[in-house]
Every structure is written in C-alpha cells, then in structure tokens.
Amino acid sequence: MATDSKPAPGFDASKVAEIHQHLHSHLPSESALRVKALETLLVDKGLVNPKTIDAWIEAYTEEIGPRRGAMVVAKAWCDPEYKARLLRDAPSAIDELGFLGKATAHLKVVENTDEVHNLVVCTLCSCYPFSILGIAPPWYKAAAYRSRAVRDPRGVLAEFGLDLDVDIEVHVWDSTAELRYLVLPQRPEGTEDMSEEELAGLVTRNSMIGTDRDLGENIEADG
Amino acid sequence: MDGIHDLGGKEGYGPIEVDEDESPFHEDWEGREWGIAQCARTPGITIDWWRHCRELIMPGDYLGRPYFDSWAQTDFSIYAEAGYFSEEEISAGKSPSKKTDYGKPAVAMTLKQVLQEDHDHAVRFDGEIETPPVFAVGQQVKTSRHGNSGHTRLPQYARDRTGTVHAYHGAHVFPDLSAQGVEIHQHCYSIMFEAAKLWPEAKWSQDKVYLDLFETYLAEV
Numbered sequence: 001m002a003t004d005s006k007p008a009p010g011f012d013a014s015k016v017a018e019i020h021q022h023l024h025s026h027l028p029s030e031s032a033l034r035v036k037a038l039e040t041l042l043v044d045k046g047l048v049n050p051k052t053i054d055a056w057i058e059a060y061t062e063e064i065g066p067r068r069g070a071m072v073v074a075k076a077w078c079d080p081e082y083k084a085r086l087l088r089d090a091p092s093a094i095d096e097l098g099f100l101g102k103a104t105a106h107l108k109v110v111e112n113t114d115e116v117h118n119l120v121v122c123t124l125c126s127c128y129p130f131s132i133l134g135i136a137p138p139w140y141k142a143a144a145y146r147s148r149a150v151r152d153p154r155g156v157l158a159e160f161g162l163d164l165d166v167d168i169e170v171h172v173w174d175s176t177a178e179l180r181y182l183v184l185p186q187r188p189e190g191t192e193d194m195s196e197e198e199l200a201g202l203v204t205r206n207s208m209i210g211t212d213r214d215l216g217e218n219i220e221a222d223g
Numbered sequence: 224m225d226g227i228h229d230l231g232g233k234e235g236y237g238p239i240e241v242d243e244d245e246s247p248f249h250e251d252w253e254g255r256e257w258g259i260a261q262c263a264r265t266p267g268i269t270i271d272w273w274r275h276c277r278e279l280i281m282p283g284d285y286l287g288r289p290y291f292d293s294w295a296q297t298d299f300s301i302y303a304e305a306g307y308f309s310e311e312e313i314s315a316g317k318s319p320s321k322k323t324d325y326g327k328p329a330v331a332m333t334l335k336q337v338l339q340e341d342h343d344h345a346v347r348f349d350g351e352i353e354t355p356p357v358f359a360v361g362q363q364v365k366t367s368r369h370g371n372s373g374h375t376r377l378p379q380y381a382r383d384r385t386g387t388v389h390a391y392h393g394a395h396v397f398p399d400l401s402a403q404g405v406e407i408h409q410h411c412y413s414i415m416f417e418a419a420k421l422w423p424e425a426k427w428s429q430d431k432v433y434l435d436l437f438e439t440y441l442a443e444v
Contacts, residue, residue: 006325007306008267011404013373016279019300024281026314027299031292032252037316038295039259041308044318046328053258055337060247060257063338091345098342105345106392123231123378125274126290131341135247135257141290144236150380150432151232151422159239170418170430174231176376177411177435178348178395205245 065134068099069182070203072132074196076109077187087111090182094132101131103180110173111184112213117168118183119157119210121149122175129180133208140209150174160211183208188216224275224372225379227282232380232422256291256298261337262329263298265305271402275374276300349393350408356438358412362388363444366414366436374402377440380421381432385444386414389433397437410438 027034042048072094076083086093090107094100107129110118122128123146128136139145148156153170157163164170173181185207191199202219206212230236248254277297278285285293302308307325312318332340358364368383376398394408418430 006266009265009272009301009305009404011272011402012304013275013279016276016300016304019303020280020284020296022303022310023296023299023313024284026310027296028316031289031295032250033316034292034299035252035256035259035295037313038298039255040317041302041312042259042263045307046325047307048259048262049329049331051331052262052329052337053255055332055334056258056261057248057254058334059337059341061254063334064341065247066245100345101341102344105347106349106395121231123380124228124376125277131345137245138242138249138290139239142236142240143230143233143286144239147230147233147236148239151234151425153430156239160241172418172430172432174378174381174432174434176378177392177398177437179392179411179413179435 060130060135064101064131066132066205066208067200068094068097068134069129069132069205069208070200071097071196072099072182073184073203073208074200076184077199078196083184086184099132103128103130104132106179107132107182108173108179109182109184110171112186112210114186115167115169116171117157117164117210117213118171118173118181119149119153120173120175120181120183121146123147123150124174124176127175127180129182132182133205137205137209157211157213160206162211162213164213183210185213185215188214188219190216190219224278224374225370226278227285228278229379231378253289253291256295259298260294262332265301265307267305267404268301269401269404269406271374271396271398272404273297273301274398275402276304278374348396350396352394352408352410354410356391356410356412358388358391358410358438358441358443360388360391364388364412364414364441365444367440367442371399373399375399375440377436378434381414381416381434381436384416384420386416386420386434389413389415392435395437397439399437412436412438412441414441 076086090109126141202215204212390413392411395411397409414436416432418425418428
C-alpha cells in the first residue's frame with residue numbers, strides 16, 4: 001500500500017450490517033473496553049493522537065457548555081437589538097460572542113411567549129447545537145424522550161416538573177435536517193435590576209431545550 | 224430506512240430518566256469516545272453516512288447499549304467498511320504491527336487549537352442550485368407515503384401527512400444521497416404539522432410539530 005493513500009468508504013450498507021453483527025459477537029461487552037480498543041487501533045495506525053482526545057475532552061468539559069447559551073439568552077434579554085439579530089440570524093449573533101462552532105452554522109432561535117412554549121428534540125438521532133450547549137444530556141439522547149417529545153410533549157414536560165397551562169401552545173421542533181434549535185426562554189419578572197451576568201445565572205440548560213420554562217423559580221432559590 | 228432509530232411517536236419506552244447531573248461525561252470512556260469522534264477524520268466520509276452506519280446497528284444493541292458506546296460501534300463500522308481495520312484487528316483490539324500505513328501520524332493538538340477547530344468546524348450545508356423552490360411559505364404540502372430504504376430524514380410519523388410550509392431554509396445537502404457519498408443540494412423547508420393531524424389522541428390539541436424536510440419528500444396538496 002502506498003504510504004499516502006488512505007482507504008475510502010464504499011458506502012456499502014449491507015457490508016456495514018454484517019460488520020455490526022461481527023462487532024456484536026467480537027467486541028468486549030464493557031463499553032470502556034470497546035472504546036479502549038477503538039482508541040488503541042486508531043493510535044496504532046497513526047490516525048488519532050491521544051493528546052488531541054484529551055484536548056477535546058477538556059474543551060467540552062471546561063470551555064464549551066450551556067453557560068455559553070445562557071450568556072446568549074441573557075444578552076438577548078438585555079439588548080433588544082441583539083435579540084432581533086439573534087432571532088433573524090442566530091449564527092452571526094452567537095459569533096459576536098465567539099460561540100459559533102460545531103453544529104451551529106444553521107442555528108435557529110425560537111422564542112417562548114405567554115402563548116407559546118417551544119421544545120426541541122431529534123427523533124432520528126441526537127442532533128444538538130454543541131458549540132453553545134455542549135454535550136447533550138443523557139435523557140435527550142434516550143429512546144423515551146426521542147419517542148415521546150413529538151407525541152406527548154405535555155406528558156414529557158410534566159415529568160420535568162412543568163405543568164403547562166392548556167392555553168399555552170406547545171411547538172415541538174424535530175431537528176430532521178442540519179438546522180439546530182435553541183429556545184429563548186422568557187425573562188422572569190422582578191429581574192429589572194439584575195446584571196447580564198446575574199441573569200445568565202438564572203438560565204438553565206433545560207430551559208434552552210424547552211424542558212424548563214419558569215426561570216423565576218431560580219431567583220427564589222438563590223435567595 | 225424503517226429502522227429502530229426512527230423513534231418519533233413510538234410507544235412503550237417509559238418515563239424520562241430526568242437526570243439532574245449536568246456534567247458532560249458520566250464515565251471516562253464517554254469522554255474518550257467524544258474525543259475520538261472529534262479528531263478521527265476518515266477521508267470521503269459524510270455525516271449522513273456516519274448516521275446511517277449508526278442506524279444499522281442491530282436493534283437490540285441500538286436500544287440496549289449506552290449512547291457513546293453506539294458512537295464507538297459506529298466508528299468501528301466506518302473504519303472497517305472503508306478497509307482501515309480488519310476483522311482480526313477488531314477481535315484482538317489492537318493492530319498486529321504498529322507500523323503506520325497511512326502517512327504521517329496525527330499530531331497532538333492543544334486545547335487552544337481544538338477550540339479554534341470547533342469554531343472553524345461550523346460547517347454550512349447550504350449551497351446554490353439553479354431550480355427555484357417549488358413550494359411557498361403558507362402553502363399546504365403532503366409528505367411522501369414511503370421513506371427511502373437507505374438513509375432518509377423523513378420520519379415515519381410524518382409520512383403521508385398534510386402540513387404547512389412555515390419557512391424556507393435554502394438548498395441544503397440532500398441527506399439521502401450524501402449517505403451514499405453523493406453531494407447534491409435540494410430545497411429544504413420547515414413544515415408545520417398540527418398535532419391533531421399526527422396523533423389520534425391529539426384530536427383537540429392546538430399543539431404543533433415542526434420538521435425540516437427536503438423538497439422531494441413533499442408534494443402539492
């Protein structure tokens with residue numbers, strides 16, 4: 001084999017189905033050992049550098065996470081012009097804060113109002129706006145949420161402790177293409193004197209997915 | 224493909240396991256897999272081919288194994304299908320000879336470099352095409368009755384249903400062909416469906432479900 005030629009995918013789905021059967025029988029059952037085997041093979045072949053893996057873990061543990069989304073929301077609450085830009089062209093608006101990145105080039109922001117509550121799901125896989133919300137929570141990627149969010153959104157919300165008034169319409173956004181969605185929650189009452197940074201502290205990850213709504217509860221919790 | 228991954232509206236999966244722990248990774252190996260998936264770059268691969276390889280995981284494994292475990296299995300299948308890994312290597316969990324066959328080994332990247340790469344990896348999927356969009360915002364459309372037996376992004380629950388064009392997104396890479404390595408663009412729309420038209424128990428509901436659908440999934444009413 002020539003040193004610089006790399007194999008390419010054959011896009012052969014039947015072959016992949018056979019490979020999965022082989023993997024089912026031949027990979028160790030413990031997830032940690034499977035991932036270790038994958039990393040060992042990739043490093044052996046020079047395809048991946050373990051230090052780069054470390055750096056990606058650090059990036060999504062220390063730097064990139066829902067705090068970014070919360071800062072976007074707080075800025076939108078404080079600055080009506082920023083909010084208008086965010087609703088019109090979210091990728092540019094989040095890039096003003098340096099948050100454009102993985103899976104957010106086609107971001108759409110959907111705004112909660114007194115009449116509408118938004119909820120985001122990916123029924124076909126687990127699409128998520130990584131560069132502003134970080135790693136998706138386990139429940140977002142699980143079959144229970146993916147199956148029920150489109151069919152029983154109010155039942156799902158109730159399990160998150162949110163009993164939505166019947167007069168409020170639920171709009172569910174199923175990310176079936178490369179668009180990604182961020183919910184803009186409502187600014188709680190009684191927060192007029194709070195700074196943008198304090199406001200960001202009220203914004204929960206779940207409120208930006210839509211499984212949380214009433215952020216005023218967090219003010220009382222903070223005393 | 225009418226696979227196990229197409230979960231929207233399926234019943235029997237029970238209550239949501241609401242987890243208060245917001246740490247990104249709950250086990251070390253989950254972080255390792257996340258990192259592997261970010262830095263492994265197979266030439267010629269598309270995101271849709273990767274998604275299709277995940278959909279092809281055996282149903283029991285797809286539902287029963289942890290989430291990032293399914294990413295690892297998808298990566299294994301991608302590399303094996305392309306010819307990077309042999310079955311023997313997979314079974315052994317290591318490469319028999321540590322010789323690098325594929326050019327220079329991957330270099331170590333720093334935190335600063337991967338953060339820059341994350342920013343640079345804001346991949347756009349839209350492009351110019353010559354034909355104008357067939358449907359207009361506000362127009363009623365009907366979705367196809369059947370899916371594509373390969374990769375497709377029209378879920379079963381929204382097939383053979385009438386909806387309204389809510390927005391036009393431009394022409395985006397068409398996933399059904401991208402999963403076969405062919406990149407063409409096709410008009411993509413946000414389609415609004417009344418929950419009442421999707422679910423028998425939602426007859427009186429005012430709720431709505433929005434999906435982003437490609438033009439060839441749609442027909443005029």
